[in-house]
Amino acid sequence: MIDDKILADHNLTREEYDYIVKLIGREPNLTELGIFSVMWSEHCGYKSSKVYLKKFPTKGKYLIQGPGENAGVLDIGDGLAVVFKIESHNHPSYIEPYQGAATGVGGILRDIFTMGARPVAVLDSLRFGPLDNPKNRAIMEGVVSGISGYGNSFGVPTVGGEVYFHECYAQNPLVNVCCVGLAEKDRLFFARAQGVGNAVIYVGAKTGRDGIHGATMASAEFGKDTEQKRPNVQVGDPFKEKLLLEACLEAMAKNLIVGIQDMGAAGLTCSTTEMAAKAGTGMEINLDLVPQREEGMNPYEIMLSESQERMLIVAEPDKVQELQKIFNKWDLDAVVIGKVTDDGQLKAYFHGELVINIPVKAVVDLCPAYRRPAKTPAFIKKISRFKMPDMPSDLNQVFLQMVASPNLADKEWVFRQYDHMVQVNTMVLPGADAAVLRLKGLKKGLAMTLDGNSRYAFLNPRRGGQIAVAEACRNLACAGAMPMGVTNCLNFGNPEKPEIMWQFREAVEGIAEACRQFDIPVTGGNVSFYNETEGKAIYPTPVLGIVGLVEDVSTVPAAGFLGNNEVIILLGENREELGGSEYLKLVFDEEKGQPPSLNFETEKRVQECCRQAIRQRLVRTAHDVSDGGLAVALAECSFKSPKRIGFEVRLNDRIRTDALLFGESQSRIILAAKEKNARKILTLARKLKVKAKVIGKTGGKKMVIWHRNKKVVEQTVEMAYNAWKNTIPGYFKISKGE
Amino acid sequence: MKFGVVVFPGSNCDYDTFHVLQNVMGQETVFLWHKEPDLKNVDCVVLPGGFSYGDYLRSGAIARFSPIMAEVKKFAQAGGLVLGICNGFQILLEAGLLPGAMLRNKNLKFLCQPVYIRIENNKTAFSNAGKKGQVLKIPIAHFDGNYYAPPDLLAELEKNNQIVFRYCDAEGQLTEEANVNGSLHSIAGLMNREGNVLGMMPHPERAAEKILGSEDGKVIFQSMINYLEKKAGTRKKKKVVTTRPAISPLPPLIGTC
Numbered sequence: 001m002i003d004d005k006i007l008a009d010h011n012l013t014r015e016e017y018d019y020i021v022k023l024i025g026r027e028p029n030l031t032e033l034g035i036f037s038v039m040w041s042e043h044c045g046y047k048s049s050k051v052y053l054k055k056f057p058t059k060g061k062y063l064i065q066g067p068g069e070n071a072g073v074l075d076i077g078d079g080l081a082v083v084f085k086i087e088s089h090n091h092p093s094y095i096e097p098y099q100g101a102a103t104g105v106g107g108i109l110r111d112i113f114t115m116g117a118r119p120v121a122v123l124d125s126l127r128f129g130p131l132d133n134p135k136n137r138a139i140m141e142g143v144v145s146g147i148s149g150y151g152n153s154f155g156v157p158t159v160g161g162e163v164y165f166h167e168c169y170a171q172n173p174l175v176n177v178c179c180v181g182l183a184e185k186d187r188l189f190f191a192r193a194q195g196v197g198n199a200v201i202y203v204g205a206k207t208g209r210d211g212i213h214g215a216t217m218a219s220a221e222f223g224k225d226t227e228q229k230r231p232n233v234q235v236g237d238p239f240k241e242k243l244l245l246e247a248c249l250e251a252m253a254k255n256l257i258v259g260i261q262d263m264g265a266a267g268l269t270c271s272t273t274e275m276a277a278k279a280g281t282g283m284e285i286n287l288d289l290v291p292q293r294e295e296g297m298n299p300y301e302i303m304l305s306e307s308q309e310r311m312l313i314v315a316e317p318d319k320v321q322e323l324q325k326i327f328n329k330w331d332l333d334a335v336v337i338g339k340v341t342d343d344g345q346l347k348a349y350f351h352g353e354l355v356i357n358i359p360v361k362a363v364v365d366l367c368p369a370y371r372r373p374a375k376t377p378a379f380i381k382k383i384s385r386f387k388m389p390d391m392p393s394d395l396n397q398v399f400l401q402m403v404a405s406p407n408l409a410d411k412e413w414v415f416r417q418y419d420h421m422v423q424v425n426t427m428v429l430p431g432a433d434a435a436v437l438r439l440k441g442l443k444k445g446l447a448m449t450l451d452g453n454s455r456y457a458f459l460n461p462r463r464g465g466q467i468a469v470a471e472a473c474r475n476l477a478c479a480g481a482m483p484m485g486v487t488n489c490l491n492f493g494n495p496e497k498p499e500i501m502w503q504f505r506e507a508v509e510g511i512a513e514a515c516r517q518f519d520i521p522v523t524g525g526n527v528s529f530y531n532e533t534e535g536k537a538i539y540p541t542p543v544l545g546i547v548g549l550v551e552d553v554s555t556v557p558a559a560g561f562l563g564n565n566e567v568i569i570l571l572g573e574n575r576e577e578l579g580g581s582e583y584l585k586l587v588f589d590e591e592k593g594q595p596p597s598l599n600f601e602t603e604k605r606v607q608e609c610c611r612q613a614i615r616q617r618l619v620r621t622a623h624d625v626s627d628g629g630l631a632v633a634l635a636e637c638s639f640k641s642p643k644r645i646g647f648e649v650r651l652n653d654r655i656r657t658d659a660l661l662f663g664e665s666q667s668r669i670i671l672a673a674k675e676k677n678a679r680k681i682l683t684l685a686r687k688l689k690v691k692a693k694v695i696g697k698t699g700g701k702k703m704v705i706w707h708r709n710k711k712v713v714e715q716t717v718e719m720a721y722n723a724w725k726n727t728i729p730g731y732f733k734i735s736k737g738e
Numbered sequence: 739m740k741f742g743v744v745v746f747p748g749s750n751c752d753y754d755t756f757h758v759l760q761n762v763m764g765q766e767t768v769f770l771w772h773k774e775p776d777l778k779n780v781d782c783v784v785l786p787g788g789f790s791y792g793d794y795l796r797s798g799a800i801a802r803f804s805p806i807m808a809e810v811k812k813f814a815q816a817g818g819l820v821l822g823i824c825n826g827f828q829i830l831l832e833a834g835l836l837p838g839a840m841l842r843n844k845n846l847k848f849l850c851q852p853v854y855i856r857i858e859n860n861k862t863a864f865s866n867a868g869k870k871g872q873v874l875k876i877p878i879a880h881f882d883g884n885y886y887a888p889p890d891l892l893a894e895l896e897k898n899n900q901i902v903f904r905y906c907d908a909e910g911q912l913t914e915e916a917n918v919n920g921s922l923h924s925i926a927g928l929m930n931r932e933g934n935v936l937g938m939m940p941h942p943e944r945a946a947e948k949i950l951g952s953e954d955g956k957v958i959f960q961s962m963i964n965y966l967e968k969k970a971g972t973r974k975k976k977k978v979v980t981t982r983p984a985i986s987p988l989p990p991l992i993g994t995c
Contacts, residue, residue: 080987118988148848152879153789155750182987239748239792250991329773331747417848419879421944422787424754427951438949439987440757553949 002033010037016368023362031300032358035346038266038304039273042529045367048495049527052505055512060521062484062549069190070111070261071181072523074485076549078442081185083117086178086450086489086545088528092233093175097142101175102150102236106308108179109154110262113245114311116189116252117181120423121437122151123450124161124177125489125543126414129170131406131731136165139173141732146236147177148417153238154245157426158418159435161450165406168454171533176489176526178450178545182439189252191261193275193283193314193340198258200272200283200338201320203327204244204310207268208293210234211306221494221532240309240332247330248311254326256319263310269303271312273346277364285338287350299348299355314340374505375498383459386592388578391658398587399713402662403635403720405586408628409727410639431640432559433475433624436550445553447481452543453627456595459580461503461540463595465510467666470603471626472546473518477607478622478669479556480614481548486515488525488544493537495529503540504529511542517600520546555614557622557671560640561647564699566620567678568647571606572668573691574630576655582627583662596666603667609690610669613681621672631661631705631713633670638703639724644717648704649696657707672698739966742770742780744810744826745992746801751787751823751943753989758943759784763959769992772804781966782819783810785826787879787941797840797882798828807833819863819962820935824880827928827937836930836937837895838887843880844920850879852952853918855903855926855940856910862929863965864936865902867957873910874903874954876940878918883939885921885928892923903927903938 007017010033020036021027028036038044046053058066064081065073071085089104105122112119124147129136140163151158156179193200211234251257259279261271268290276283287302297305313334315323320336327334341347346363348356392398402408415430427445428436434449451472457464473483488511493500515522525545531538550556578584579593613619625633630651638646653660673681678694685692703720705713741759745752752769760767768778777783790801801807807829814820814835822830830836843849852875860870868874887895895901903926907916917924919939927938942955 145847152848152850152881153748153750153792155788184988237792239789239794242750242789243747246992253991416851419848419850421850421877421879421941421950422750422754424757424944424947424950427949440761441986 002027010034011041012037016040019368023366024358031303031356034300034304035269035356035358035363038269039363040367044266044270046527047368048370048372048529049504050369051371052508055508056522057512057516058521060485060519063521063523064185065523066521067524070114072485072487073115073188074547075185079185081183081188082446082547083112083115083181083183084179084487084545084547085111085524086176086487086543087111087526088489088491089175089177090172090491090528090531093143094139094171094173096233097139098146099233099235101143101146103234103308104175104177105147105150106236106238106241107264108177109156109241110264110311112179112181113248114189114191114260114262115183116187117183118249119156119179119181120425121180121435121448122156122158122177123435123448123545124158124175125450125452126161127164127166127169127174127541129167130165133170136170137731143173143175144414144417150236150238152419154242155422157420157422159420159426160430160448163411163414166454166539168538172531172538174491174538174541176491176543178487180446180448180547187252189257189260191275192259192279193281194258194279195316196281196340196342197317198314198340199317199320199336200285200340201313201315201323201334202290202310202337203313203334204332205237205240205307206291206293206333207302207305208307209297209301209305212301212304221530234306234308236308243330243332244309244311247327247332251323251326256323257313257315259314261312263312265306267304267306273360273363275312275314276346276360282341282343282345282360283338284341284347287348289335289337291333291335299350372495372501373498374502376502377499383592384594386590389588391656392587395657395661395712396714399631399661400715400720400723402583402586402628402632404723404727405582406727407582408632410725411728413728413732427553427556428479428559433478434481436479436553436556438553443552445550447476447479447548447550448545449475450543450545451475452541454539454541455580455585455591457507457542458539458591459593459595461506462510463598464540465507465542466514466598467595468542468544469511469514469518470598470666471624472544474607474624474669476546476548477610478624479550480611481550482611483518483520483546483548485523486520486544486546487523488542489528490525491528491531491538491541491543493530493532500537507540507542518604551615555617557614557619559623560621560642561637561645561672561698562620562641564645566672566698567675567694568649568696568698569671569673569678569681569692570668570695571609571671571685571690571692573665574653574655574660575663575665576659577663577665578659581629581662581664583629583658596664598666605688605690606667606669609685609688610671613671613684618673618677618681619671620674623670625668625670626664629662629664630668635703635720637670637672638717639721644721645698646700646702646717647696647698648700650706651695652708657712660707661705661712739781739963740766740768740779741782741784742768742777743784743786744770744772744806746772746788746790746804748790748792749786749788751941752992755784755786755823755943758946759959762946763963765963770806771992772806775805775809777809777813782821782962783813785822785829787824787826790825790829796832797825798832801829802833811835814935817932817934819966821864821962822937823941823943824939827939828882830935830937835935836928837891838885838928840882841884841886842882843884848881849918850877852877853940854906854908854916856906858901858904859899862902862933864929864958864961866964867960871910873906873908874957875952876942876945876955878940880939883919883921885925887922895928898931900929900931901925902929902936
């Protein structure tokens with residue numbers, strides 16, 4: 001008998017239950033209820049977000065496949081396609097940082113290769129609580145090791161991403177992993193169980209009791225009993241995943257596969273029902289045939305297990321043998337567990353008994369969608385106004401403090417634990433605005449970036465969403481790349497609270513508008529709600545992954561200064577905008593005001609100017625101005641300079657000096673070029689109606705900034721570099737040995 | 739010359755090594771599948787980087803029992819040229835084809851970064867294209883690259899000039915800081931007494947194209963080609979037929995069922 005306690009354990013409401021009874025015409029048994037509960041969970045069913053996600057533009061000139069499949073697909077010409085997607089693994093990473101993050105990587109890799117693509121790059125966006133707390137350090141250390149352990153072994157380079165610290169993530173760290181894959185355009189595979197009578201084949205690792213109800217766990221707030229959820233986290237085996245990749249790609253190359261889907265969240269349940277629903281077919285499986293790692297598993301456990309490194313394949317019966325031969329070659333299980341039927345039902349037998357008999361359409365397509373109430377939070381009014389604090393007397397000291405702050409400091413401690421070079425395509429190493437991969441044998445390449453700013457989204461979610469898109473596109477422009485498509489990960493609190501729903505709606509609408517402005521489709525993504533612990537929500541955190549095309553990889557500029565005596569040009573305009581800045585938070589502990597303004601026309605022109613200048617090979621160094629403002633952006637150009645070349649810059653803007661140095665006005669890019677090319681860049685900027693001016697020159701061992709004939713910053717590169725470099729490792733020093 | 743790249747389950751630099759040997763160095767290159775005890779008449783065997791068999795035990799500890807390793811051992815004992823890169827080096831140590839052992843990096847973390855190595859001995863099959871003392875910039879990517887050997891063995895390695903590469907700084911100085919993984923005597927690359935088997939932790943295949951930042955790794959491959967061509971010349975000049983198909987951004991399939 002299904003009582004209220006069982007429903008509560010399954011995160012289903014009484015109304016939802018009554019709806020299930022109506023849909024299947026009887027009371028479900030416990031296994032069937034489990035199936036509905038995971039498929040209708042927020043994580044799989046998107047029930048609170050669906051109505052808003054429809055606002056994203058989903059058409060574009062590069063688009064092959066938009067939302068609805070395992071990943072989005074873009075056409076990059078030469079018969080090649082890019083397959084990419086982002087996924088969150090926030091909840092598991094808090095409970096068990098290493099395995100949580102590792103299986104996050106594993107899951108997104110499978111989403112990519114299930115479509116016939118070889119994963120060629122991973123980027124991750126990580127957010128933790130402040131590092132002075134040992135627990136946050138332990139979480140960060142575990143997450144980074146988990147990503148490193150899985151990705152390195154699998155053999156996919158982790159080429160970029162972001163690491164950010166804030167109190168709001170102390171009990172809800174965010175681990176968003178984005179994977180990019182490469183496929184032949186005419187050899188893409190989809191999650192469809194087509195062809196009645198075709199065999200349903202289970203491949204990969206055996207099924208155990210791990211991860212049961214992972215999806216429902218990720219669809220609820222954490223309370224004090226969080227520790228007890230540890231068994232809900234799956235355990236990853238990157239070695240097995242690597243074998244699975246090679247076997248799947250080989251079977252695909254030999255045309256042995258009709259449809260394929262990975263068993264991620266909700267495992268066998270999700271793959272069987274979704275594949276059948278998408279093809280308009282049904283499926284009949286025998287649970288006794290499912291390879292099992294543990295003894296005595298019941299149907300409920302087999303269907304809901306989230307054991308990793310498994311796939312479900314549909315193949316024509318006469319190809320099964322050849323398919324099994326390939327999987328055996330790679331020492332993997334490949335077992336026929338059932339067949340495709342025409343009745344639209346998922347039927348499962350266990351010990352000869354029919355234990356599941358439900359319509360797949362009901363499970364997959366009829367999940368309720370809620371338009372939950374939204375209300376502007378009371379705090380928004382309070383924080384939007386603030387009085388500018390008095391300017392500190394020693395901005396030269398503040399400059400040092402800024403570059404050494406955890407959010408702006410060097411993240412090499414993280415990146416060097418990731419193999420970012422395997423597959424020998426990585427041209428631009430982690431830490432630059434965008435990662436760039438060459439494509440072997442071709443002139444063109446791929447640029448990719450992962451970006452978000454939750455402080456902006458907290459102060460003004462709509463503009464926060466817009467800026468996230470604009471900045472990601474600007475990162476790509478700094479590599480000379482044209483943005484092609486977007487994937488996003490929307491991390492929010494509990495959607496049942498109207499204030500959270502308001503943040504979500506605003507952010508989605510902001511992102512949607514920006515994507516339309518840049519004419520790029522959203523090809524899919526992930527929504528992670530319930531990022532709350534004991535009632536405290538994270539800041540709204542939309543993270544944008546954008547992939548761009550570089551026409552000629554030999555034009556890609558460096559992230560740091562390359563030579564002395566080069567001209568430094570600023571594209572865009574400095575404005576007096578300090579709201580939501582890293583500076584305000586770091587120096588005054590204030591998170592108030594409005595995030596910087598954004599004018600799409602200006603932004604687009606600045607990006608176009610940067611792109612054209614790069615294509616004409618006029619640019620030696622390009623870097624966008626973002627967190628930390630102009631002074632920090634300039635400093636980064638020196639830090640990333642192979643010879644640590646300094647600069648001297650003169651600014652005359654009639655604004656507060658601190659706003660000039662550390663304000664985060666949008667639509668600005670720093671370029672460095674040789675003298676004669678600098679003139680050409682200025683001409684180009686005039687032609688494109690972009691504000692551009694020469695602000696100084698590279699050279700020397702010092703970083704010097706003048707404001708209206710007053711020297712406001714003067715530091716040696718060496719000293720500032722060390723401050724920037726040593727912050728993060730300083731928190732993780734091994735007391736002995738190192 | 740014909741190169742064979744061994745593919746263990748979990749090898750992940752197999753394609754990279756194949757790509758560089760075939761498309762950059764212009765050599766005929768084939769994959770050698772771990773289950774098949776057949777070296778396909780290659781002139782040189784390369785054990786690539788990766789995590790053979792997952793390396794859940796000691797790195798390389800399982801791979802040494804692989805069917806192909808028996809053939810590689812025979813090949814090496816007969817004087818055949820064998821290069822082990824990263825995991826390949828670890829496997830050569832486990833298989834007893836090179837002396838010593840690997841410990842975890844001194845900072846107990848995986849390390850992926852460019853390093854500088856100095857050619858200590860250029861009179862070898864793996865370094866003859868370089869000069870003694872020459873500094874090469876080549877990346878590393880490993881967890882267990884902290885070379886260890888007992889003092890008497892180290893003395894022997896030094897005496898016999900078996901240490902081919904050492905970690906150094908950009909100027910070629912041996913410093914503790916430059917020795918990132920903590921290897922004894924800053925050992926980055928080591929050969930056997932006979933000089934036909936070399937293991938190195940840095941990845942020369944990752945530094946073989948200008949567009950990726952360094953071409954220094956080609957010194958190692960070119961040295962091997964020089965050595966093999968000379969050897970072939972002294973016996974019977976073998977005509978080198980290199981097939982250079984168009985490079986695909988996607989790697990080819992490997993092995994057969």
